[in-house]
Amino acid sequence: MIKVLLVDDHAVVRMGLNLLLDSQENMVVVGEASEGEEAIEKAQQLQPDVILMDLSMPHGKDGLTATSELKKLLPETFILILTMHDDEEYLFRAIQTGASGCVLKSAPHSELISAIQSVSTGNAYLHPSATKKLMEEYLGSVKNNGSDLFEILSEREKEILTLIAKGYANREIGEKLIISVKTVETHKSNLMEKLQMRTRPELVDYALKKGLLGYGI
Template sequence: MSIRVLIADDHAIVRSGLSMLINAQSDMEVVDTAADGREAVDKALQIRPDIVLMDLSMPPGENGLSATARLKEHAPEIDILVLTMHDDEEYLFRVLQAGASGYILKSAPDMDLITAIRTVKQGAAYLHPSAAKSLIQEFLQRVHKGEDVDHYNILTEREQEILALIAKGYSNKEIAEQLVVSVKTVETHKTKIMEKLHLKTRPELVRYAVKKGLLDFE
């Protein structure tokens, strides 16, 4: 089965070029394109592609960072690969915190993009080499300073919300009703939370929530 890709970029010529590149692969197909973040989210929720290739800057419409966060909130099962001209670690951390599965520069070789799409589809994260280096350096600096390395901040706001509700004992169905989403969406968020926090069981999750001070029952 082909990897179904939706391309979001404000430049028509870029969308066309990327479509030609992706459609030339035997295991991929472009199912639609969008010119800004709002259109990307609307089309992704309707079409449900495997991956959204999301440009970070799409003036004057909604930017890719905001669109990534919104899409991950409503459809966490859709992977997002951010395509940008910004080789800056500030953008890298913001993109990962928004829920993207990868980050690649527009200046990267064509086949790097194809590799990134396949990598993300397999459930792994993809970072271009300089981004990965920045992430590792930041991690090592925190360790060297004796800081606790906490993955909580890479959870999206919705994932943080669901983490607290799970820890308080709410069932997936109760959480779904409270947040007005499907049970499947809650389950997908829970899986992502466990992966990001490197937890395997519900008791581990509850212990983590207690340490984070998330069990305020006001």
């Protein structure tokens, strides 16, 4: 059985969720709380598998603060945020605090049940629009600064990228690093694929922007 703790400041909402979850064969509601501080106390007492946490609770401690504290106290308990906000700001903050996922209050009952089952096994769950927003944010960040892509380059690829920026030809790079021209070309092809670039000038421009003339060799 998946033991669930409900946290929401609206008694009617908690009642509806209680009826829904208790009707499932593999779920049981072990307790309820109306604000964050109460949720922290009850979670420590009841040791639930999943906490269904309302994001916005105007009275007492809010859902994000409670989630952050609970993940420190009960790292093995999974927290699923229930929110009416389809906004990436809330989504990112929820994930940063340690939540395993987010479900919209407007989502179908079947989606909520699936989300609870998913996070109870250690998986993350995001509603479809949230997944799209995360991908757009990540790709936008990569496009703007490329910092994440640079970190996936191997040390050898960084060396070769630096030498390309300094104007060395493939043969000269091979002689300097004591590797074959074919190996240089392979590394160059790999780093271009990782950086999503097609030409040498693009590599040079990228290396200059990353300050690689002062890197390594």
